[in-house]
Amino acid sequence: MRVIFLFATIFVAAVLATGHQTHPSMQGMQSLSISYDTPEQFSLLKNYVDDPGFDFVRSTNDLVDVLVTADKIEEFKQLLEEHRMNYTVMIEDVHQLVTEQYIEQQVERRLQARSQDYASGRLSFTYYPNYTEVNEYLTYLTQTYKNIASLITIGNSYEKRSMKVLKLSTGGANKPAIFIDAGIHAREWIAPATALYMVDLMLQNHRDLLTKVDWYVLPVLNPDGYEYTHSSSANRLWRKTRSNTGSTCRGVDGNRNYDMQWMTIGASSDPCSDTYAGPKPFSEVENQHLRDFILTRKGQIKAYLTFHSYGQYILYPWGWTSNVPANEPELVSKLLMNIIASAIMHFVTNNIFTLLSLLFQRNLAIQCAQAIAKSRRTRYTYGTSYNALYPNSGPSDDWAMDKAGIKLSFTYELPGGNYGDLLPASEIKPVGIETFEALKVTHQYVTSKYASH
Structure with missing residues (x-):
């Protein structure tokens, strides 16, 4: 198990070194859930849609969920507080979570590869x-x-x-x-x-x-x-x-x-x-x-x-x-x-x-x-x-x-x-x-x- 985990860790480190040129860095990125009450507050949030560093992943008539990169997060939180919008940090470190899940995926995949069910395609x-x-x-x-x-x-x-x-x-x-x-x-x-x-x-x-x-x-x-x-x-x-x-x-x-x-x-x-x-x-x-x-x-x-x-x-x-x-x-x-x-x-x-x-x-x-x-x-x-x-x-x-x-x-x-x-x-x-x-x-x-x- 330890060997498989070490292999997966090395593998993830390698793939993390590629592909960043086309994506915002997840290092220090956070996921916020923000509630709003007024049209003015919603309009303020809309100003950040499609801005670099912001990924609005869900929007309803009273809240939005947004991923914010590390270089924008503190300033954005301050803005929310100034406009009296409540927010909850849903994911403290998106990069860490994604890395952990990627490793877990590789480990579980290799464990299942040993079973007959996996070998048969199940x-x-x-x-x-x-x-x-x-x-x-x-x-x-x-x-x-x-x-x-x-x-x-x-x-x-x-x-x-x-x-x-x-x-x-x-x-x-x-x-x-x-x-x-x-x-x-x-x-x-x-x-x-x-x-x-x-x-x-x-x-x-x-x-x-x-x-x-x-x-x-x-x-x-x-x-x-x-x-x-x-x-x-x-x-x-x-x-x-x-x-x-x-x-x-x-x-x-x-x-x-x-x-x-x-x-x-x-x-x-x-x-x-x-x-x-x-x-x-x-x-x-x-x-x-x-x-x-x-x-x-x-x-x-x-x-x-x-x-x-x-x-x-x-x-x-x-x-x-x-x-x-x-x-x-x-x-x-x-x-x-x-x-x-x-x-x-x-x-x-x-x-x-x-x-x-x-x-x-x-x-x-x-x-x-x-x-x-x-x-x-x-x-x-x-x-x-x-x-x-x-x-x-x-x-x-x-x-x-x-x-x-x-x-x-x-x-x-x-x-x-x-x-x-x-x-x-x-x-x-x-x-x-x-x-x-x-x-x-x-x-x-x-x-x-x-x-x-």
Whole structure:
């Protein structure tokens, strides 16, 4: 064990020496969670968005989480105090945490390499798999469950990595399907791991979920960015794709790149921004492949689920505009008031499809949040992306609902605890188990509404 740990330590020291020229140094970087009360305070915080040394990783209607480099942290804290904004230091030293986790990853990977399970391609879910390990696991599933699992290669990424969709089906025609993707944002490691662990749970103990519904799972939608975050601890916080759009800054925010109100709100035209929407809608080849795969199965796919982190949200369209009051109540007993208000607005615009979809979305989101809470008391907030989290345009869930006609379209922002996107690997199984409860609810809903009986 000591030898393995020493080897991993030396290896990490080597990779930390590379790649810093394109990333802010994590040495002394801190993660802050800041609460604000007034529009003026929020406006002050917005001034720092996309400034060098600041990485706003989460924003809601009353708080923001931001990573701040060592050279800016003390001055920024003083500014917050002067403007009476409360903040909590969530991570004292991002560099130290990332280094420790990188070492733990290497140690656990080598320990698992000694076991027969690992040799066969099976994942232990005790560490976050890289791109190669994800594909090895997918191959393992197709070999172990030959009558159920198959792989569909939907194309190659910008850097020519194959993108594989896992199909789970017991056969039969005209079955409704549920589509799952994860990993569109490279640093959100818990998302692909959760998607894969839920597949593991389904195949081991819940194959009844395959009887009347087919499943399509794309565990890593952004394979280039995801592999980049695994290639060196210095790259751990990379978010975008790895395409070259002609700027000195690489990559596009894949979840701002869909042809749905593209670049209207909550997206950036700056190639160096983490929310850069790209030079045009669907500029990213990875998104093109997903689009083509889903549209080819238009009418069959009844639910679209995309997994992100973090914050414990179940979100549904729209992100670019508000269709319900911003203070939309979360209690089922008050749902009727929202239905009436939404009905008036939507009937005025003759958009009945959107109204019905909104009702489906909200009802199902409530049930899924309740199912998760029963597992280990994790509380999820639910609502439209615009109202429950923040405005954004060009996301995949809006596109899936409007362009692909999928009435049940959800974004899951998985838990991050005090770690944000650096959630320890020990949380993979707990998060997967509780999220699987929501998956079962979605399956039941799709089965009762769309499957033949």
